[in-house]
Amino acid sequence: MIADLTQIVLTLALLVVLAMPLGLYMAKVYTGEITYLSFAERALLGPAGVTPKAEQHWTTYTLSLLAFTAAGFAVLFLILRFQHLLPLNPQGFDGLPAHLAFNTAISFVTNTNWQSYGGETTMSLLSQMVGLTTQNFVSAASGMAVAAAVARGLASRQARTLGNFWRDLVRSILYVLLPLAIVLALALVLLGVPQTLDASVSANTLEGAEQTIALGPVASQIAIKQLGTNGGGFFNVNSAHPFENPTAISNLFTLISILLIPVAFCFTYGRMVGDARQGRALFAAMGVMLVVAVAGLYAAERIGNPLHAGLIDPASGNMEGKEVRFGIVGSVLWAAFTTAASNGSVNAMHDSLTPLGGLVAMLQMQLGEVVFGGVGVGLTGMLLFVILTVFLAGLMVGRTPEYLGKKIEAREVKLAALTLMIMPIGVLVLAALAIAAGTAQTSVQDAGPHGLSELLYAYSSATGNNGSAFAGFNAATPWHDTFLGIAMLFARFGYIVPILAIAGSLAAKKTTPPSAGTFPTYGPLFVTLLVATIVIVGALTFLPVLALGPIAEQVSILAGKSF
Amino acid sequence: MLAILRPAIVLLVLLTALTGLAYPFAITGLAGMIAPNQAAGSLVVRDGEVVGSSLIGQSFTSERYFHGRPSATAAADPTDATKTVEAPYNASASTGSNLGPSSGALKDAIAARAAALGLEPAPADLVTASGSGLDPHISPAGALAQVERVASARGLDEAEVRALVERSIEPRELFFGEPRVNVLALNLALDEMKP
Numbered sequence: 061m062i063a064d065l066t067q068i069v070l071t072l073a074l075l076v077v078l079a080m081p082l083g084l085y086m087a088k089v090y091t092g093e094i095t096y097l098s099f100a101e102r103a104l105l106g107p108a109g110v111t112p113k114a115e116q117h118w119t120t121y122t123l124s125l126l127a128f129t130a131a132g133f134a135v136l137f138l139i140l141r142f143q144h145l146l147p148l149n150p151q152g153f154d155g156l157p158a159h160l161a162f163n164t165a166i167s168f169v170t171n172t173n174w175q176s177y178g179g180e181t182t183m184s185l186l187s188q189m190v191g192l193t194t195q196n197f198v199s200a201a202s203g204m205a206v207a208a209a210v211a212r213g214l215a216s217r218q219a220r221t222l223g224n225f226w227r228d229l230v231r232s233i234l235y236v237l238l239p240l241a242i243v244l245a246l247a248l249v250l251l252g253v254p255q256t257l258d259a260s261v262s263a264n265t266l267e268g269a270e271q272t273i274a275l276g277p278v279a280s281q282i283a284i285k286q287l288g289t290n291g292g293g294f295f296n297v298n299s300a301h302p303f304e305n306p307t308a309i310s311n312l313f314t315l316i317s318i319l320l321i322p323v324a325f326c327f328t329y330g331r332m333v334g335d336a337r338q339g340r341a342l343f344a345a346m347g348v349m350l351v352v353a354v355a356g357l358y359a360a361e362r363i364g365n366p367l368h369a370g371l372i373d374p375a376s377g378n379m380e381g382k383e384v385r386f387g388i389v390g391s392v393l394w395a396a397f398t399t400a401a402s403n404g405s406v407n408a409m410h411d412s413l414t415p416l417g418g419l420v421a422m423l424q425m426q427l428g429e430v431v432f433g434g435v436g437v438g439l440t441g442m443l444l445f446v447i448l449t450v451f452l453a454g455l456m457v458g459r460t461p462e463y464l465g466k467k468i469e470a471r472e473v474k475l476a477a478l479t480l481m482i483m484p485i486g487v488l489v490l491a492a493l494a495i496a497a498g499t500a501q502t503s504v505q506d507a508g509p510h511g512l513s514e515l516l517y518a519y520s521s522a523t524g525n526n527g528s529a530f531a532g533f534n535a536a537t538p539w540h541d542t543f544l545g546i547a548m549l550f551a552r553f554g555y556i557v558p559i560l561a562i563a564g565s566l567a568a569k570k571t572t573p574p575s576a577g578t579f580p581t582y583g584p585l586f587v588t589l590l591v592a593t594i595v596i597v598g599a600l601t602f603l604p605v606l607a608l609g610p611i612a613e614q615v616s617i618l619a620g621k622s623f
Numbered sequence: 624m625l626a627i628l629r630p631a632i633v634l635l636v637l638l639t640a641l642t643g644l645a646y647p648f649a650i651t652g653l654a655g656m657i658a659p660n661q662a663a664g665s666l667v668v669r670d671g672e673v674v675g676s677s678l679i680g681q682s683f684t685s686e687r688y689f690h691g692r693p694s695a696t697a698a699a700d701p702t703d704a705t706k707t708v709e710a711p712y713n714a715s716a717s718t719g720s721n722l723g724p725s726s727g728a729l730k731d732a733i734a735a736r737a738a739a740l741g742l743e744p745a746p747a748d749l750v751t752a753s754g755s756g757l758d759p760h761i762s763p764a765g766a767l768a769q770v771e772r773v774a775s776a777r778g779l780d781e782a783e784v785r786a787l788v789e790r791s792i793e794p795r796e797l798f799f800g801e802p803r804v805n806v807l808a809l810n811l812a813l814d815e816m817k818p
Contacts, residue, residue, distance in 0.1 A: 066755065067799055070799075087647050104634060105630075106635075107650075108629060108630035109629050109630060120627070124630070128630075128635065131628075135635060148777075178718070189643055190644060191643070193642060193647055194643035196642075198635070198638055207737040213644065226634060230634070242646070242649075243701060246650065246654065246657065247655075247656050249661055252678055253659045254661070254662055254665075255650055255655075258663070261664055261673065262673070263666070264673065264674060264690065265674060266674060266675075266683070266810055266814065267683060267684065267685055269681075271675060271712065271714050272640070272713075272715045273664060273715065274677055274714060274717075275663075277651055280651070296718055296757075297717040297719060297754055300719065300754060301717050301757065302678040302757055303664070306665075306678045306738075307796060309796050310795070311798060311799070350790060365724050367730050368733055370743060370744060371733050371750065372733065372737070372744050372745055372751070373745065374763070376747030376748070377747065378747075379748055379751045380733075381751075381752065382751075382753070383758050384692070384753070384758055384762055384801060384803045385800050385801060386800065386801070387775075390801070391637045406754075408754045409720070409721055411723055412719065412723065413724070439628025439701070505721060506722065510724070510725050530721070530723075531718075531719070535741075562741070593812045598701060601676050612721070613725050616725055616793070617724060619637065621725070621726040622729075623725050623727055
């Protein structure tokens, strides 16, 4: 218990200590105060025809992002579909079927990294590197660009532009993602993560059997899939695989990498809008929710499964689907971090979490991935809730709501309120559709309420752009590949386009200095209101269906019933 | 429109070259220089032959060896490619059981494993499938629970085997992780003690 608590506290402390300076550094990257890699910037932006001073209106900024994503999708789809015709395919894997290539390409360009496939049994080395690793960088950098643009918009006065997407994209990679990934990848190699172009090695075991051990350029992919809140593993079981995550220290490094940039963005934001308190308020709101999630998951997994009482030493907790080297606490921290951030990598099988542990993981995604969330887009998702919160607070006191001195008017509130429909449509409507069509019933692995949980988790993960799974669910069918793909696409741009529109409209507004009647958007009162808004919206939307899934399952196992 | 399409295509190509080719190849090159053993998979060689990886568990069924955790990995059925057969510790297709907490199949499997061990309650790691199906470790309790069986199968003194297990326990790393025993390393040491 003390050893567990120590690990939790040290992990969280180390995360914040590293994220704060990174956040301030990132602010300087996006404001152009740091230029030591300007030669590389020019080398990339020059051939692309982007001039150093080019600025974009929010519509052009958005169109650039959409065009870049579309191009990335097309290239990735073709690589996956035709990997059998391309080099670096030592195992001779076939091209992916169309629905799987479609799903996977969308999954990686939207920074979701939902995997309907097992990496080591499906993907050629070329697909893993040129296809997937590239998108791990650029989809993350696109999300970071959005956050930079939104922060710039809120900080500017009567401005027509939000910056330049191409410059933000390139800077995110050159100054942030690539250096961090190189350091992390090399650290992981030292800790035991393979990095080789050999696809496998054959061993003759002590009992004389042949064991074929899958290998590959693992470390380079793991580093960026963690840092970019991507989450798509090299191997089927992701970071539970001893080659992706061999020791408790590699676990610590990769665990912190999940939340490092999302946490840093709170401080980047405070710096960019010129008021560190605004960033700290967002950090506090997200931090409170994360700590509650860690505590909930820890309690659920530590107590374990009442159905197995008498069979399993009660001190062990729920170890099904977990690895000995991480134990309960290392697995629980990961499950909380990966569903808070829209990372989606796993170091334990979420399908085998206790019902309440699984509920916490699912709910964090259903809240809209705003508990730090994906790199960049977690922050902007939270800003949508900030707008709703100041609007609600404005209603209570009867004043026009303001945020950072900008009047929040009907257009902004409508756009923000519209995004509240994304999670219910992606999760509830699409899951209901799958049930009505009968495709849910054939894909679930477990009977009873857990089957519903598997379905809900899949659609929550896709719509939250998370990518983790209750992996017993067979998503590799034409129906689910297609609809999960649609959910990922709809959610990614359903949030990004409105927040860029809001940023564009707020950028154009005058900034009025705070008066006695201004409702401060920092401090404990605001943080409480913000958290309450998020929790109430999430709970109202999802409590009924959660009662039918994980809650019903918890009640069943307490009553000694299995399925 | 061209003003948007040109940078989209040019940057996609250049960033693919940078992040999808230069980055993984540079890391591969550097890894081979700074840590060739780890980069190649931490292989364990005995008498000039690769017997496994120190990071990857392998299947032990003989009474003379310590056993690892239950593994849910499978392999393609040699007689029917559309089906799979149980293949514990298949290191080319990692997977967990993914059975949910209310699963009857999970409960039955745990009960059967505990009964086979003759331990009720059993240490959790010996009766539950690992996440990867390739977990190289068991808990110290899980190793100690097997001492009697292994000692008698090998005709070794129980105290001697117990002492070997205790020497093989790896502590937490700094404050992190859990105490554990690497099954392959323990069994190699056991073979060395009495082949």
